[in-house]
Amino acid sequence: MPSTLHVQNSLTRQKEEFKPIQEGRVGMYVCGPTVYSDVHLGNIRTFMSFDIMYRYLVHLGYKVRYVRNITDVGHLLDDGEDRIMKATRLEQLEPMEVVQKYTNGFHDMMRVFNNKRPSIEPRATQHIVEQITMVQQIIDNGYGYEKNGSVYFDTLKFAKDTGVYGKLSGRILDDLISESRDNLKNQSEKNHPSDFAIWMKASPEHLQHWPSPWSEGFPGWHLECSAMSTKYLGKTFDIHGGGNDLKFPHHENEVAQNHGACGCDPANYWLHTNMLLMNGAKMSKSVGNVISPEELFSGESHLISKGYSPMVVRFFMLQAHYSSPLDLTDEGLQAGEKGYKRLMEAEKVLQKVAHPGNGAANDLDKEIHILMEGATDDMNDDFNTPRALGKLFELSSKINGLKDGHLDWTDLTAETWKKLQTTFHAFIYDILGLKDEMAAADGGGELVDGLMELLIEIRQNSRTNKDWTTSDLIRDKMNELNVVLKDGKDGTGWSVG
């Protein structure tokens, strides 16, 4: 139960206390999407995980510079074709049209899931100069060589000189030699199979290309992150993140490039998120378990029984730790939907109900404090959202218990109640980034509120007169409209859903 933030560092494979380079400030770089197709649910989980980290760091009072790039060039498919170029060909669009289209889609989806915008969202194509400069530095330092207009990173020399190559992914260069397969397009040009391109000469049909000292071409995929993180966060910064499938080769090569150019580690803490599974397997077309965010919302998929709202999906994802694989299932989503509503209801009750005034710091008071502190400790422990959520649910029980009269208001002070209101609200909205999806519906303005009050009053009169026909009619009709009436000790409440 750490009282300061600890994170699992992929670089050391250990949980370490987080100490920023500059006090009070954090530089964080996260590998963003390659904008060549619609955003994948797995991406959404990854960016949501880093969104939580970003939010929590901000909550802790850090001034965070959060950089998340857009890859719009240089990311090749295994047949050597550029991802963007492929989309250009298939959709008959300009490269920048492809990039804009899927960038827009990505942004829309990030907003739908309530992910905060990064401080800087640089694009690879806007940083060609920086990348060319870095290639030159790498060449000057003896770790790059040119072949037919393309430039490659000399992994063998780098590994011999520094011993750094393979540090992040746990791979040894000897293994890489035997592992590598001769299926890369430019294989023959490379001195060594594990070498990778940092500048590629453009073939005639390639639409995205820039002049450079070596050829008319484009930067290698791994290079953009090195160049842009260095530009905006400095040679060494605090946190570098991405999906764990990027660990090798992308992140390993990034480390190599930074060392090759500047002789230093790019980031002190490398954080990797785990994969999202669908029904126990990685989403893939061959398995037939792919579902898009839109299908998830609408329910139009054989994989799910109904649609689930973005916040339900977000809540569902928060119930697993970011470093564990998460299995997306219909049952899991259903459970998530109920849990999400329960949590949000408790928050509403908490904010609506005032402490009567007289109370002492008894056991209940202490329990509430312990739970609140526990939730913070959980977040400090490598952003453990599932455990923190558990604490929030235990607090929900206390809140509901007080409201229903099962727990005694005199056992806690008004200050504690006030603090609970602040803390709970901060956790749900600021840290976990949940939104009240019912708010839009039931906050339909004063008119709706007034009408609802009137209906509830009429129904209450019927109930007093034991006119069950009328009271049940109102309740049933409301149910048909997806409005749930809740009879409590202090009158009737209502909610949508």
Add this chain to the structure above:
RNA sequence: GGUCGGUUGGGAGAGUGGCUUAUCCACUGGUCUGCAAAACCAGUUACAGCGGUUCGAGUCCGCUACCGACCUCCA
């Protein structure tokens, strides 16, 4: 073949060498209620298998089985 991770109750999913339950969903009983819903209380199902370390192990070590990711574009 190599690297890394995983296997927890009906489902999802935390967790720690012992003492106090994760939590959510589902289920059972109860309280409340005109009835229901909601809420609250209580309860039922666990730590893949085998061996070892230990006074004591889901928790550490080893082996076996199974699963996954990466090694090739991928969050």
